[in-house]
Amino acid sequence: MPLFARAPKPPPPDQLFSTIEAWQGDRPWGRVLDAGTGRHSLEWILSLGASSWHGVTAGAPGEGELRRAVGDRMRPVDRLISGNWLDPEFLRGERYDTVLADYLLGAIDGFAPYFQDRLFARLRPHVGRVLYVVGLDPYLDPSLPDPSKPADAGPSDPEAAAIVLEIARLRDACILLAGHRCYREYPLEWAERSLASSGYVVQRSQRLPIVYGRRFVDGQLDVCERKLPLFHDRKLATAMAGSITELRGRALALHDRLGGLRTGADWIVEARPA
Numbered sequence: 001m002p003l004f005a006r007a008p009k010p011p012p013p014d015q016l017f018s019t020i021e022a023w024q025g026d027r028p029w030g031r032v033l034d035a036g037t038g039r040h041s042l043e044w045i046l047s048l049g050a051s052s053w054h055g056v057t058a059g060a061p062g063e064g065e066l067r068r069a070v071g072d073r074m075r076p077v078d079r080l081i082s083g084n085w086l087d088p089e090f091l092r093g094e095r096y097d098t099v100l101a102d103y104l105l106g107a108i109d110g111f112a113p114y115f116q117d118r119l120f121a122r123l124r125p126h127v128g129r130v131l132y133v134v135g136l137d138p139y140l141d142p143s144l145p146d147p148s149k150p151a152d153a154g155p156s157d158p159e160a161a162a163i164v165l166e167i168a169r170l171r172d173a174c175i176l177l178a179g180h181r182c183y184r185e186y187p188l189e190w191a192e193r194s195l196a197s198s199g200y201v202v203q204r205s206q207r208l209p210i211v212y213g214r215r216f217v218d219g220q221l222d223v224c225e226r227k228l229p230l231f232h233d234r235k236l237a238t239a240m241a242g243s244i245t246e247l248r249g250r251a252l253a254l255h256d257r258l259g260g261l262r263t264g265a266d267w268i269v270e271a272r273p274a
């Protein structure tokens, strides 16, 4: 069973990749590294006509699933590799024209806790021409002071923001009670600071406001349900099952009333070696 739910996907997910394609323009993709690979990013990379691609995943089960999904679209020059960016020897000497870190930053906490501030420096020797980083702003928390809310995140519906935060909190509670680790997302400005102090020049960045759909509500609450059998306290698991059902009903009703849950933003950064 995967340790994590997939990162919540933006609507539509391809908007992030089409923005990267527009930024890339006519420049060739060359050798591509997907530094935290998954079905979604790999499908996109397969469409680019890269001269070769390598995809990294921290867990062998993930690698096997991906290998089956890619099937015979994998050429002899392409590779799926299990490894951990914590290991200083991992991919030593390999250099790529284009490196993608797609929702890798948020997932680091599961495989290399507290390594987030070292991630971009760790990737730096592998970046030949350009690094594209995709991430998700932490959910808006009404209890935090206003300056923590990015001005360019687009309009956020307060009811949608509150229920998305409620879903995220319930999901994280279930993940923790199952004995697993949660994602930890970082804001765009954190990533820009970290890139600047890790040997890169940030060329451009953009936030893409999110409107969550029913798939998000169901996907996140399905994660909660999958964690219930791992709770030690069976009474708590039963009570939690009731809370999940109740929240699902409320969130889907709000989604239908508002025509989507408009809150938060994904972000993309293009960074080049300094």
Ligand SMILES: C[S@@+](CC[C@H](N)C(=O)[O-])C[C@H]1O[C@@H](n2cnc3c(N)ncnc32)[C@H](O)[C@@H]1O
Binding pocket: 006, 007, 035, 036, 037, 038, 039, 040, 041, 042, 056, 057, 058, 059, 062, 083, 084, 085, 086, 102, 103, 104, 107, 108, 109, 110, 111, 112
């Ligand atoms: C949220 S998933 C990325 C999503 C993916 N791009 C997609 O399209 O679905 C995070 C990926 O990064 C990998 N990962 C996380 N931490 C890692 C680490 N420390 N070293 C290597 N890979 C890591 C995970 O194994 C997983 O493949």
